[in-house]
Amino acid sequence: MVGVIAPGLTTAEAAERRAHAGPNRMPASKRPSVFRRLLGEFVHFFALLLWVAAVLAFFADLPQLSIAIVGVIVLNAVFAAAQQARADKAADRLREMLPARVAVWRDGRRQVIEAEDVVVDDVLLLESGDRVPADAIVLSENRLLVDSSMLTGESEAGGVAAEEPLFAGTFVVEGDARARVIAIGPDTRLAGIARLTTTVTKPDTPLTRGLRGVVRLTALIAVGMGVLFLLISLLVGNSIQNAFVFAIGVTVALVPEGLLPTVTLSLAWGSERMAKRQILVRKLEAVETLGSTTFICTDKTGTLTRNQMTVVEAWTPAGSLSIDGAGYGSAARLTWSADATDAAADADAAARAMRALARAGERCSTGYAEEVDGTWRTHGDPMEAALDAFARRLDVDTAEDRRLDSDALRFPFDPRLRRMAVVLADRIVVKGAPDTVLPLCGDDPAAHRAVDALTARGLRVLAIAEGPRNGPTPHTQAECERGLRLLGLVALEDPPRDDISDALQACRRAGIRVAMVTGDHPVTAAAIADQVGLRTSDAPVLIGAELPADDQHLAAVIDHDGVVIARVSPEDKLRIARALRSRGHVVAMTGDGVNDAPALHEADIGVAMGLSGTDVAREAADLVLLDDSFASIVAGVEQGRATFVNIRRFLTYHLTDNVAELTPFVVWALSGGQFPLALGVLQIIALDLGTDTVSAVALGAEPPAKHLLDGPPVGGRLMNGTVLRRAFGVLGPLEAGLSLLAFVVSFMALGWQVGTPFPDGHDLMAASGAAFMTVVFAQAANAFACRSSSVWPGKLGWGTNRLLVVAVAAALAFSMLLLFVPPVADLLGQASPPFWGWVVAVASAPILLAVDAADKRVRAGRPQAHATGGMGPRSA
Numbered sequence: 001m002v003g004v005i006a007p008g009l010t011t012a013e014a015a016e017r018r019a020h021a022g023p024n025r026m027p028a029s030k031r032p033s034v035f036r037r038l039l040g041e042f043v044h045f046f047a048l049l050l051w052v053a054a055v056l057a058f059f060a061d062l063p064q065l066s067i068a069i070v071g072v073i074v075l076n077a078v079f080a081a082a083q084q085a086r087a088d089k090a091a092d093r094l095r096e097m098l099p100a101r102v103a104v105w106r107d108g109r110r111q112v113i114e115a116e117d118v119v120v121d122d123v124l125l126l127e128s129g130d131r132v133p134a135d136a137i138v139l140s141e142n143r144l145l146v147d148s149s150m151l152t153g154e155s156e157a158g159g160v161a162a163e164e165p166l167f168a169g170t171f172v173v174e175g176d177a178r179a180r181v182i183a184i185g186p187d188t189r190l191a192g193i194a195r196l197t198t199t200v201t202k203p204d205t206p207l208t209r210g211l212r213g214v215v216r217l218t219a220l221i222a223v224g225m226g227v228l229f230l231l232i233s234l235l236v237g238n239s240i241q242n243a244f245v246f247a248i249g250v251t252v253a254l255v256p257e258g259l260l261p262t263v264t265l266s267l268a269w270g271s272e273r274m275a276k277r278q279i280l281v282r283k284l285e286a287v288e289t290l291g292s293t294t295f296i297c298t299d300k301t302g303t304l305t306r307n308q309m310t311v312v313e314a315w316t317p318a319g320s321l322s323i324d325g326a327g328y329g330s331a332a333r334l335t336w337s338a339d340a341t342d343a344a345a346d347a348d349a350a351a352r353a354m355r356a357l358a359r360a361g362e363r364c365s366t367g368y369a370e371e372v373d374g375t376w377r378t379h380g381d382p383m384e385a386a387l388d389a390f391a392r393r394l395d396v397d398t399a400e401d402r403r404l405d406s407d408a409l410r411f412p413f414d415p416r417l418r419r420m421a422v423v424l425a426d427r428i429v430v431k432g433a434p435d436t437v438l439p440l441c442g443d444d445p446a447a448h449r450a451v452d453a454l455t456a457r458g459l460r461v462l463a464i465a466e467g468p469r470n471g472p473t474p475h476t477q478a479e480c481e482r483g484l485r486l487l488g489l490v491a492l493e494d495p496p497r498d499d500i501s502d503a504l505q506a507c508r509r510a511g512i513r514v515a516m517v518t519g520d521h522p523v524t525a526a527a528i529a530d531q532v533g534l535r536t537s538d539a540p541v542l543i544g545a546e547l548p549a550d551d552q553h554l555a556a557v558i559d560h561d562g563v564v565i566a567r568v569s570p571e572d573k574l575r576i577a578r579a580l581r582s583r584g585h586v587v588a589m590t591g592d593g594v595n596d597a598p599a600l601h602e603a604d605i606g607v608a609m610g611l612s613g614t615d616v617a618r619e620a621a622d623l624v625l626l627d628d629s630f631a632s633i634v635a636g637v638e639q640g641r642a643t644f645v646n647i648r649r650f651l652t653y654h655l656t657d658n659v660a661e662l663t664p665f666v667v668w669a670l671s672g673g674q675f676p677l678a679l680g681v682l683q684i685i686a687l688d689l690g691t692d693t694v695s696a697v698a699l700g701a702e703p704p705a706k707h708l709l710d711g712p713p714v715g716g717r718l719m720n721g722t723v724l725r726r727a728f729g730v731l732g733p734l735e736a737g738l739s740l741l742a743f744v745v746s747f748m749a750l751g752w753q754v755g756t757p758f759p760d761g762h763d764l765m766a767a768s769g770a771a772f773m774t775v776v777f778a779q780a781a782n783a784f785a786c787r788s789s790s791v792w793p794g795k796l797g798w799g800t801n802r803l804l805v806v807a808v809a810a811a812l813a814f815s816m817l818l819l820f821v822p823p824v825a826d827l828l829g830q831a832s833p834p835f836w837g838w839v840v841a842v843a844s845a846p847i848l849l850a851v852d853a854a855d856k857r858v859r860a861g862r863p864q865a866h867a868t869g870g871m872g873p874r875s876a
Contacts, residue, residue, distance in 0.1 A: 008105035008123040017119040024118040024134055024184040026191055041077035049219050056248040102133045105178070122181045130172045135188045136179035138162050143175035145412035159412040159420075174366060174412055193598060217719065226251030229665060236673040262650055262693060266700025270643035273704075277635040278626040280610065286622035288647070289605045291640020292713050293512055295559075295585040296633065297576060297599075300518040300525055303590055303609065303630050304532050305494040309386035313459065315450040316357055316488035319350030326495070328369035328376040328389040355394045357488040361464050362391040362398050363405055364422045364429040383460075386492055411477045421480035428467045428480045434489065437463035441486035450489055459491040460524065496532040503631040504533050510637065511712030513561040517573060517589075522566035529564045536562035544568035547575070555579035573599035586713070588633065591621075607633060634709070641713065642704035650696035652723050652731070653779070653786045657692050659732025660739055660775050667740065676758050678743040678771040680829045686818055691776055691811040695783040698807035702787060703800070722789050730855050731782055731848065738844040739774040746770040746837035762831060769819055769830035770837030774844045776815040780808045781845035785852040790860060792853045 009017075041047065054069040102115050103125040110125060115133040118124070124136055126144075138144065138160055146160050148170045160166060166179050168188040185191060230247035234240065270287035274280075281287055301307050308328075314321045325332025336350060362368070367384030369376050378385040391398050409423040419432020430437060434451045438444070447463070454461045465484040474480045507514050516534055518525050522541050529535035539562035547565070548554045558565065558576060565576065573589065577599050580587045589596075589603035597620035600606030608621035609628045625632045664678040746767035752759055783804060784793040799805060818824050825831055833841065 008108070009119070009121055010107055014106060014117070014119050014122065017121070018117060021119060021184065023116040025116055026185065038077060042073065047073055047077070053251070056251060059248065102130070103127075118181060118184060120181050120184060124179045124181060125176075126166075126172050126179060127176045132166050132168055132170045132172070132179075134168050134181045134185075135183035136166045136181045138164050138166060139178045139180055141175060141177035143410045143412050144172065144177045145174035147171040159414045161414075174410070222251045225662065225665070229669060232669040233673075236669075238673075262654075262696045262700060263647060266643060266646050266650070266697070269701040270639055270646075273639050274623075274636055277639065278610075278629070278632050279636045279639075280624040280626055281622075282624065283622045286605055288640055288643045289586065290588060290623065290633075290636045291638075291642070291644050292586045293588045293605060293637055293640070294713060295513045295515070295580050296507065296588045296590070297515050297517045297573075297580075297603070298534075298590045298630055298633075299592060299596075299609075300516055300528055301494065303625075303628055304500050304516070304528060304534065305496050307382065307494060307628075309382040309460075309492050309494050311386050311390035311490055311492050313454055313491035314354060314357060314390070314488060315447070315454070315491075316350065316353040317444070317446065317486070318353040320450070321350075321354050323390065323393065325393065328378065328385055329371070330389070330392045332393045334393070353488065355396065357464055357490070358387075358391040358394045359396045359401065360429045360466055360487050361387040361431060361462070361490055362396065363401050363408075363424060364420065364431045364464065366410070368398060368402065382494075383492060387490065390490065409473060411480060414477060417477060419477075421474075421477055423469060423474055423480065426469060428469050428474070428484075429464065430466070430481060430484060431462055431464045434461050434463040437465055437484075438486065440481050440484045441465050444486060447486060447489065454489065454491040455527075457491075459493050459527075462490045462492070464488060464490060494528070496528070497629055497631065499629070499631040500532045503634045506634045506709050507637075508561070509711075510634075510709040512637070513559075513585075515558065515560075515563045515565060517565045517568055517576060519566075519568055522564070525564050525566040529562070534562055535564055536560075539563045541566065544572040547572060551575065551579050551582065555583050559583055559585070571598075574602050577602040590625075590630075590633070592628075596620075638704050638708050641708045642702070643700075645705070645708075646700045646702050648720070648723055649702060649786045650699040651719065652727050652789075653696055653699060653782060654692065655719075655723065655727035656731040656735055656782055656786075657687060657775070657779055659728060660735040660778070661687065663733075663736035663740065664743075664771070674758075676760070676764055678740055678768060679775070680768065682828045683768065683772050683830060686828060687772070687775060687779075690818065691815055692779060694807045694811050694814075695779065695804065698801065698804040699783060699786060701801070701803050705788075726786075726789060726855075731785065731852065734848055734851055735775060735778040735782065735844070738778055738840065738847065739771040742770040742774040742833070742837050742840035742844070743767045745840050746833045749834040749836040765825075765829055765831040766833050767837065769825070770833030770841055772828075772830050773815065773819065773833065773838070773841040776812065777841050778844040778848050780812060781848040781852075783808055785849060788856075790856055792856060793849070 042051075050069050050073050054066045054073070058066040101112055102118060103110055103112050104118065105111075105123040105125060106113075118134050122134075123139070124133070126132065132146075140162055141160065144160050146158060146166065148158065148167065160177070165182075166177075167190065168183075169190040183189075226247045230243050233243035233246050238246065267285065267287045271281040274287060298304060308326075310326065311323055314323070320337050322335040322337075323332050324335070336347065362384075365381070365384035365387050367379060367381040368388040369378050369385040371377075376389075388398050391401075405422070405424060408425075411421045411423075413420040413432070417432070418436045419430055421428060421430045430440070434447070438447055438451070441447075441463075451461055451463075464487045466487055467480075467482060467484040470483075504514060514534055516525055516529050522543055526535065526541045535541075539560050540557070541564045542557065544565065544567045548557055554575060558579060565572075568576070573591070573596065577587050577589055581604065586605070587603045588605040588607055589599050590607045590609070591597070591600050592609035596608075600608060600620040600622075605623065606621035607623045607625060610624045610626040623636065661679060661684045667675050668677050744767075746769075747758060747763065750759070750763045750766065752763070758764070784798070787793055787796055787801065787804070818828060819830060819832055
């Protein structure tokens with residue numbers, strides 16, 4: 001151990017401080033209990049509307065309806081609460097990041113204590129593999145190398161010198177140190193990130209806002225109609241009690257009891273489809289939110305790239321070498337070229353020089369790759385594993401070198417010097433950034449030209465030099481850097497994923513802006529962004545510390561497609577998400593580290609990495625990419641858009657049915673009660689919960705249409721102009737007219753004549769049965785018509801949504817039971833219609849499809865027919 005041993009605390013002092021300051025423990029997040037969460041699902045706006053409907057149904061002497069509505073509320077509440085229970089547990093995971101036991105210096109000797117018992121001014125004894133239990137200042141260190149990536153986002157482990165800080169939750173990768181604790185538990189930087197994560201309020205999703213608008217409008221219509229029909233019923237001579245019961249029935253009938261479970265099941269279908277595309281959905285509403293995304297903030301390593309460093313070029317004064325070989329195996333194709341500036345260079349000299357370069361690079365590293373069960377796995381830094389693979393490809397016995405160099409003196413990578421060194425038995429090897437190593441070797445002009453050529457291609461370049469080991473063992477990095485001779489340059493790349501360019505192009509076609517937000521160096525980040533095609537010609541490269549302090553100014557600066565933002569902190573990512581949202585963007589933020597958790601929680605859609613991400617990031621996110629691929633996000637966007645369009649589909653379907661259900665009451669009211677009700681309240685409830693819901697759920701499972709990614713998001717209002725026109729202007733009135741036609745035709749078939757009073761009793765029940773079955777058949781056809789707002793269902797293929805075929809068949813079978821089982825039919829007030837009533841009912845299906853096809857053909861000729869906001873060809 002280097003340096004003077006600090007005295008440390010006594011056991012008595014430590015106990016006193018613990019009693020005063022409390023345990024070294026991450027603060028627990030204050031979350032509502034399971035009971036409160038469940039209660040919340042019973043009292044949100046839509047649930048309250050359904051509760052009111054259930055109470056009104058009970059007082060209207062409709063107990064069966066009341067029970068059915070309560071069942072819908074309970075099922076939705078339990079399902080939603082179960083989903084919420086799997087939600088944000090990021091603070092719990094953050095607490096688990098602290099180690100269970102740690103070594104400290106107390107009472108003048110080494111003691112191993114519980115991490116919770118660490119107090120301020122304790123002296124930590126840290127070794128390779130330890131996790132730092134508290135924020136501390138390094139007192140002395142020996143080749144200390146710390147992985148802080150989970151906090152900083154920096155992909156490389158870095159050296160930490162005396163008097164520099166260590167943070168709770170980071171890892172000691174190499175070396176050892178003594179450090180004095182300066183902050184514990186809630187006062188650590190890690191706890192600060194936890195507070196950012198748990199105090200951020202998750203914004204409402206576009207779907208939540210859209211459904212809230214639909215429910216409020218529906219509630220207003222239902223209550224308004226109920227009051228209106230109460231007054232009309234009184235005016236036509238009904239008693240106050242009967243008028244009140246009638247008004248309640250109308251109000252309850254117009255409440256879309258099946259809408260909420262239909263939306264939930266549609267999201268569940270989308271979730272299942274995303275799982276097949278390597279996307280794990282943690283929160284159901286995230287399915288649709290991803291489809292509404294307008295701005296994606298993506299990390300670099302592992303998302304845009306493979307997180308697999310590879311040496312692709314090497315240069316020595318004697319010649320250069322190109323290496324073509326993926327992964328960390330020994331197999332690769334080598335292409336040699338001699339340096340024309342050196343006439344004495346030949347193939348043997350170039351090979352010897354290249355082998356010396358490769359061996360020096362791997363001996364100045366601790367990371368390596370190893371084949372296990374036929375698969376190459378990395379140990380330590382991926383860049384150093386790439387150097388190990390490079391050496392093996394030149395027939396260097398790297399395993400033997402690791403054995404021989406196990407006790408070598410190493411000076412880890414210093415982020416300020418940007419280089420490192422190792423003292424071997426017979427020499428000293430230094431590797432690092434070319435601009436810091438080349439001046440130590442005499443600044444060879446040919447080497448500078450090679451560096452410029454390699455960096456211009458976006459490659460990461462390392463310079464490797466060696467010097468003699470003369471005299472005593474060096475004690476500082478500076479003592480290792482005397483008399484160095486440049487061995488050569490090694491150029492590495494983290495290959496972009498094969499599908500990343502296509503995915504970025506798909507984003508741009510879809511009107512989605514993409515920015516790289518990373519903790520890496522701006523030069524590295526910009527090079528990767530240029531290589532994969534993310535950065536546009538006018539997009540800036542920004543640094544986190546230099547971002548504008550004013551949020552509006554920040555939003556204006558970063559709201560560009562292809563922008564690169566490097567060296568960002570957790571607070572920076574949080575501000576970036578907020579700034580973009582303030583400009584109306586629906587923001588998707590990717591991340592994998594602890595530092596990403598607050599931003600993942602703040603963004604409209606948090607996307608965590610499943611392979612390389614931390615538990616904290618995964619728990620804070622709405623979606624988890626099981627393959628870490630950016631292309632999976634694009635696939636998720638497509639499925640999300642399909643889900644939103646599907647919700648519009650069955651919303652059109654529901655509203656069409658509501659028009660058909662409301663029309664008999666309107667006709668009854670306008671006739672002053674002279675025209676009997678074609679459909680009763682219980683028949684309407686049977687249609688809502690018994691037949692329509694099944695087909696609506698099947699519409700929610702409609703597969704994604706082609707060209708969904710051609711154009712901006714299809715989001716916006718759920719109840720847009722296309723939905724309203726089709727439901728209230730075409731399909732709804734047509735369905736209502738056909739049901740009333742079947743009602744009147746059935747009366748005429750039973751002997752009624754125009755101008756005479758309408759019969760009641762069995763004749764009324766038979767006519768009502770005709771109206772009921774007409775709505776059933778028309779809704780069956782409507783289910784297929786709603787698959788697209790612009791394409792005839794025959795063109796889509798009648799069997800391409802097999803679930804819909806099954807659902808429609810099930811709905812028809814169920815309606816037959818309601819009609820032909822006497823006790824049920826008597827309860828609903830209907831009976832089997834006469835022959836001509838059946839004719840109109842069955843004919844309603846092809847009539848509706850024909851009118852729908854004609855309407856679509858007329859709209860197809862208009863310039864605005866293919867506007868993106870509706871369910872046009874892109875959603876067909």
